[in-house]
Amino acid sequence: GVPESSNVDITSELVNLMTAQRNYQANTKVIATSTQLDDALFQAM
16 A cells, blocks of 8 residues: 655644643743732732
């Protein structure tokens, strides 16, 4: 049989994965900061 050739560009996919990981980390920091601000607001009330 003929070996199947993939149309996936490994380098491009790795860059996409790294970008997604950085975005996820940034979003996690935003959520943590928002939680801290909420806590500070509730304590100030």
